[in-house]
Amino acid sequence: MRKKKRPTVxxxxxxxxxxxxxxxxxGYDVLLGIDNNKSALKTFKENHDGAIAMDGDLFQGSTILEMAHLTDNKSIDLIIGGPPCQGFSLTGKRDENDERNTLFQSMVNAVGFFQPKxxxxxxxxxxxxxxxGKAKENIIKEFSNLGYTINSKVLYAPDYGIPQIRKRLFIVGLNNGMNFDFPEPVCIPGNYISCEEAIGDLHDFNDDLGVDVCKYLNDPKTPYQKKMRKNSIHLFNHVGTKHTPEVIDVISQVPEGGNHKDLPPGVGESRKFNEAWTRYHSKSPSKTIDTGHRNHFHYKFNRVPTVRENARLQSFADDFRFFGNKTxxxxxxxxxxxxxxxxHLGIQLKKYLSIDGE
Ligand SMILES: C[S@@+](CC[C@H](N)C(=O)[O-])C[C@H]1O[C@@H](n2cnc3c(N)ncnc32)[C@H](O)[C@@H]1O
Structure with missing residues (x-):
């Protein structure tokens, strides 16, 4: 039987x-990822089935030619990316002195150059x-000028089986004149995956803070835990953080689902702001995972979640290993x-891509 060609990304x-x-x-063939952060690239390289991890600065226009060279000038079916949001301003290409647009513009330029589907x-x-709304209008205008039909939507992660409250805007462009219908939710409110269902099998630490590779100490109980552990024998990146006794005492006074507002006067005063001293609730999806500000705590243990626990809440399977230091x-x-x-986006998008060889 003829093997289906996977769309290139x-x-x-x-x-x-x-x-x-x-x-x-x-089922896509991820050929190359580009970023200017070395530790992130190492993680990308190890978890993307031989994809090229290109260390490049997208402020530089010449990186596009190098991307083409590194992918052997293969035809590219899909370009994906999340430019930093500081990279958007209103002036567009017209103001060459406004550097902020360069990063977003690099994606427009890459789409213009590779002409993906x-x-x-x-x-x-x-x-x-x-x-x-003018920044978004500008994005739509730039890609429409390249001949793409644009559709956008904010997706809510728990709707797609992710145990975390997180919203993300997706702007999808198609070059075949069709409008993209976003994937339907697979979970409904009341049925969302909770923190406990997601990470309840991951052990705590006593004096032993854990090492970067350790054994699972508990069996998986829920379908989500079983799915996350499907390809793993060992547990990576489950390393504890040693808090001072004072910090542990404050955390222990925050109830499940509570935050700094639940602390008695005089307790934890040094860090009383919006997201501070927030404890996850075992029966709900977690708060939006941050980049390590140490403001969120495990629903049961008096400590910050480990990298692995955060990764689970982000729906990274346990065989996805993270590199670099803990920060x-x-x-x-x-x-x-x-x-x-x-x-879920990938599965839906495949319906719109007619790939040669299929
Ligand atoms: C929000 S993160 C992307 C996350 C990614 N889409 C994912 O799902 O894991 C944005 C990335 O842009 C990278 N970045 C910022 N400025 C850059 C530049 N000038 N050139 C290349 N990459 C850059 C950062 O290093 C960071 O990894």
Whole structure:
């Protein structure tokens, strides 16, 4: 039987590659990821089935030619990427002195150069209303000028089986004149995956803070835990953090689902702001995973979640290993698009891509 050709993908601003790992799992051929962060690139390289991890600065126009060279000038079916949102301003190409646009523009230039069948631009939901919606209008205009039909939507991660409250804006362009219908939710409110269902099998630490590779001490209990552990024998990146007795005492006074507002007067005063001293609730999806600010705590244990626990809540399977020091690992996880969100988008997008050889 003739083997189906997998759609080829370039991931721009790939980070550790949460978004592109989802596309890989959905049957895409991720050829290359580009970023300027070395530890994120190492993680990307180790988890993307031989994809090229290109260390490049997307402020430089010449990187596009190098991307083409490194992928042997193969035809590219899809370009995905999440440019940093500081990279958007209103002046567009017209103001050459406004450097902020360069990063977003690098994605427009890559789409113009490679002419993929589709592109997916991911960002924070706030991008939709930035400058009263003019930033988004500008993005749509730039890609429409290249001949793409554009559709956009804010997706809510728990709707797609991810145990975390996280919203992301996706702008999808197709070059065949069709409108993209976003994937339907697979979970409904009341049925969302909770923190306990997601990480309840991962052990705590006593004096032993754990090492980067350890054994599972508990059996998986829920379908989500079983799915996450499917390809893993050992547990990576489950390393504890040693808090001072004072900090542990404050954390222990925060109830499940509570935050600094639940602390008695005089307790934890040094850090009383919006997201501070927030404890996850075992029966709900977690708060939005951050890049390691140490403001969120395990629903049961009096400590911050480990990199692995955060990765689980972001829907990274346990065989996705993170590299770099612990601070870098937390940052990679917090910056990522949940792979499961990428997966559902990838499955849906395949319906719109007619790939030669199919
Ligand atoms: C939000 S993160 C991307 C996360 C990624 N999409 C994922 O799902 O894992 C944005 C990335 O842009 C990268 N970046 C920022 N400025 C850059 C530049 N000038 N050139 C290349 N990459 C850059 C950062 O290093 C960071 O990894």
């Amino acid at each position: 370039i991931d721009m601003f790939c980070g550790c590659g949460g978004l592109s790992r989802g596309f890989l799992d959905a 589709a592109f997916v631009l991911e960002n924070v939901p706030g991008l939709a209303t930035l400058y009263n 870098e690992q937390y940052k990679q996880v917090g910056n990522a698009v949940p792979p499961l969100l990428g997966y």
